[in-house]
Amino acid sequence: MAGTDGKPVIGTMEELSAAIGVSRPTLSRYFQDPGRVSRASAERIRRGLERVDYTPNFFATRMNRRSTGMIGVIIPYLNDLHFTKLLEAIEVAAMEAGYTVITQCSHSSPEVEARAAETFLSMNVDGAVVAPLGNSSDLDAHERLNARLPLVLVDSRPRTLEHVDFVGSDHPQSTGLIIDYLCRLGRPPVFLAMPRVNFNALEREAAYTARMEALGHVPEIVGTEAVEKDWHFEAHGHAVMDREFARGTLVDRSILCVNDRVAIGALCAAARHGLEPGARRRGGLRIAAHDDYPLGPYTVPSLTTVAQDVDSIGKAAVSRLVAKIRGDRGASAHLVQLFDGALRVRDSA
Amino acid sequence: MAGTDGKPVIGTMEELSAAIGVSRPTLSRYFQDPGRVSRASAERIRRGLERVDYTPNFFATRMNRRSTGMIGVIIPYLNDLHFTKLLEAIEVAAMEAGYTVITQCSHSSPEVEARAAETFLSMNVDGAVVAPLGNSSDLDAHERLNARLPLVLVDSRPRTLEHVDFVGSDHPQSTGLIIDYLCRLGRPPVFLAMPRVNFNALEREAAYTARMEALGHVPEIVGTEAVEKDWHFEAHGHAVMDREFARGTLVDRSILCVNDRVAIGALCAAARHGLEPGARRRGGLRIAAHDDYPLGPYTVPSLTTVAQDVDSIGKAAVSRLVAKIRGDRGASAHLVQLFDGALRVRDSA
DNA sequence: GCGTGCAATTTACACGCGTCAAATATAGAC
């Protein structure tokens, strides 16, 4: 069998050994680190590899190594740029640290999420970074993962997993930031929440309430019930605000949306009702949110929000995981690392 | 060692065999298909597994099986909901067909893309679905992949890989659809293109030109040069149209954007210049696009576009791949499967 | 020429499980 490049395809190290006249174990060492064989052998092997098409078998190499050099990543959804940004940061950081990343997506299903965790265990990954699904997650599965390998949770932090290392955003800080900004320029904001399926959403809701009370304002929350069956973030934001605006309520308020995707729906509802949210119209409708979704600068009007430092979160999670894998001192202690949000003032509030 | 659930952790089948009194080969057969052992043994094993924590080693199981039951998927970017939708369709279809999906993202890098292909070869995946990066792809790597295992390309089709099976959209059809619609309601559209890094973009541009000429109109194309360094789709659409609108050009034209993300940038530019694109304003500015990006319904105004049937494309790609893996008759012939686009008339055009 | 010390290589075994041929258990017929 020959590849299209004409090189003969070689299946095993044994064959390769015969083909270029170097013993198999020497080849094994060469592939792990060319510096571990003599200069002469390395050169000979290199020249040999130019003439044939061979890659060591992924499974056989991983089976016996102390370390597989792989880390597993689980994210809940793919259809959300917030998570894809996070995943990208994690993958890049892991690649730079020399790890092979195996990504699994829960696709909103606790069963799939639990199965992914099992897969990682059976693959002997060196460690795992998990962004949990939320309330519906199979927490036992995460618990088992944590018991058997280095694990770092990111983005969202289930209450029963508070003893697991976590890297995420400081929601009281970030939410406080945008609330203070909104209060400084106008009436205290109403919170556009969402059904309680997500820890981050809950944390932000709680942070909103706390901050409002600290400022002496009365918290007002809308949208905790699902207005539509099979709702998505944008659809939810649109449905809730469409209902409000149709009633003539909230049309002159500041709305703080639980996240940017909900805000996109809210902005759409505002436009449909002829409303023009914006900071420049004092006393009028303003819409702000949380996350800094990549499309925020391009909504109409562009979206005022508070940015999560997703890039740093991804990097920090990997760096923490690598430390745990290497058994660095300090890595056995429990760590919670929270990043500050940053205000992004644009046109919508 | 014991998991948090208290079950003793068992590392190998050998140990499990000793623990529950069934021979190891019988266990092996049980894990492949419980139906292949006697009812009595299956029951005994099931009860045994309730008392201990064991999962077969992923690598060891895959190493010797004729089929690894895995398919590899490569997508170019994560920060694009079009690709995540495609990936989701592929993953779900593959899971339903009983395959484990290994996803690798090229992260815009031809080297990473080529390495992913090599990884799949070394993992003995049963087959691969690849959405190529584009012009910059290492086509040799894809060629090698195609020579050594069942391969289906999706979404984008490099010229030099025309002999490889492909599943995607019929761009002449879909582009024709939206052009005809635009012409029916107003002036023939100008095409807002993008730098030539992507085969789909090129195909759509060519389809635009062909259709316009067939209708007796003169094609007008803007935006093929990168206006900003380090451009992204939305930024590109915004930059090009901002420049045009600032000059006072194109303000009363129909603009057909190469894809929805570019259109989002264009809509934003329009709003900044006080323009209100829409179908109801005859003779005025209209903006339409291609893809049916999930946010299209929530832009302001909502985006008229032509939908790619991403779901069907993903399913068809997997179904084709599975046929090739199984060696179904007909699967050895070359296949190109194109799906029609569907018009989504909304407010922007 | 011969031993010495060190680096490089090779030998030999291990890893965890798939698989097949051979052995055993089971059921049924007489």
Add this chain to the structure above:
DNA sequence: GTCTATATTTGACGCGTGTAAATTGCACGC
């Protein structure tokens, strides 16, 4: 009770590579 046919189980070997121990090769000094 024996015998046959069939369903199950098991022993033994192999997969492609990692790795520790044993061996070889080499340069050097006497």
